[in-house]
Amino acid sequence: MTLPAFYIIATVVVMAAAGVVITRNIVYAALFLLVALGGVAGTFVLLFAEFLALVQVLIYGGAIIIVILFAIMLTRQREFHLTTEHRQWPLAAVASVGLFVLLAAAYLSDADTFNTNIRSGISVEELGTALFTTWAVPFEIASLVLLIALIGAIVISRTGDRDEA
Amino acid sequence: MTLLHFEILSAALFCLGLYGVLARRSAVLILMAIELMLNAVNINLVAFAAYGSPEPSTGMVIAIFVITIAAAEVALALGIILRLFRERSSINVDEIDLMRG
Numbered sequence: 001m002t003l004p005a006f007y008i009i010a011t012v013v014v015m016a017a018a019g020v021v022i023t024r025n026i027v028y029a030a031l032f033l034l035v036a037l038g039g040v041a042g043t044f045v046l047l048f049a050e051f052l053a054l055v056q057v058l059i060y061g062g063a064i065i066i067v068i069l070f071a072i073m074l075t076r077q078r079e080f081h082l083t084t085e086h087r088q089w090p091l092a093a094v095a096s097v098g099l100f101v102l103l104a105a106a107y108l109s110d111a112d113t114f115n116t117n118i119r120s121g122i123s124v125e126e127l128g129t130a131l132f133t134t135w136a137v138p139f140e141i142a143s144l145v146l147l148i149a150l151i152g153a154i155v156i157s158r159t160g161d162r163d164e165a
Numbered sequence: 166m167t168l169l170h171f172e173i174l175s176a177a178l179f180c181l182g183l184y185g186v187l188a189r190r191s192a193v194l195i196l197m198a199i200e201l202m203l204n205a206v207n208i209n210l211v212a213f214a215a216y217g218s219p220e221p222s223t224g225m226v227i228a229i230f231v232i233t234i235a236a237a238e239v240a241l242a243l244g245i246i247l248r249l250f251r252e253r254s255s256i257n258v259d260e261i262d263l264m265r266g
Contacts, residue, residue: 003166010174017178017201021185026194033197036178040204043171047215052207052228059232064200064239071193071243075250092187096180103176107169114169122221130222131229142233149237153244159251 006046013039026072034065048121171212179205192246192256196239203235 016039019032037060044053107114131139178201185198207228214224250256 006166006170010170013174014177014181017181020197020201021181021189021194026191029194029197033200036201037204040178040208043174043208044211046166047171047211049211049215049225049228052211052225055229055232056207059236060200060204063236067239067243068193068197071196071246074247075193075256089188092184095187096184099183100176100180103180104173107172107176111169114172115167116216121215122225127222127225131226134222135226138230142230146233146237149240153240155244156241157244157247 002046006043009039009042009046012036013043027069030065030068030072033068034061037061037065050121051124051127168212168216171208175205175208175212178202178208190257190259192242192249192258195258196242196246200235200239203231207231 013036016032016036020029020036023029023032037056041053041056041061044050044056182198182201182205185201186195189195189198210224210228210231214221214228218224246256249261253260
């Protein structure tokens with residue numbers, strides 16, 4: 001019963017991701033990205049990671065897409081038609097298709113290893129316990145990273161009146 | 166629905182993101198393609214956590230860290246893009262060649 005759901009979600013994710021990298025309108029690309037990230041939240045639900053699906057929708061759908069739309073809005077580009085492909089795009093296509101074939105061949109050649117059945121996911125309680133016991137120090141470092149990124153973004157993007165000040 | 170399905174989906178998403186990073190010229194579009202690649206990695210982490218890992222919380226916790234770092238990265242990238250746009254009034258990465266020797 002979950003297999004059709006997986007195929008639907010996978011199709012949506014791959015189509016939307018292809019839309020992100022192919023469309024010529026940068027705003028459409030951001031909206032395609034929103035669809036793709038929502039689809040990834042769907043795969044998290046299929047993997048019994050409901051909390052991560054929620055985090056995905058909140059952080060990506062709620063914050064990152066908004067920030068990217070801000071970036072598009074504030075850098076209103078005259079050159080919309082120039083934001084398409086680089087002239088070396090055939091090389092890029094060969095590289096990415098080649099990598100996909102390589103990865104798929106590697107997975108399929110060892111298909112028995114990957115043919116395991118799903119086990120049940122872990123509860124939010126277990127996840128929180130792991131996050132605040134085993135992973136407590138990395139968790140604190142992550143919050144420090146966020147603070148530094150916040151300050152860094154302000155310092156980088158503010159207008160250059162530092163010389164007079 | 167086995168682990169293989171998720172692996173293939175993750176590989177496809179990663180390769181689409183790679184194409185975007187290599188082929189696009191707008192810095193904002195490259196940023197979006199990087200987000201796609203990070204999401205492919207997250208699918209991988211959560212899939213391995215749900216299927217095979219003896220310690221299933223590890224993959225999920227690392228996925229949470231990846232999302233955290235992605236948020237920090239987007240904020241910094243927006244700052245850099247805005248600064249670039251102000252100084253050079255373009256975010257075409259081909260024109261940012263200050264360090265060309």
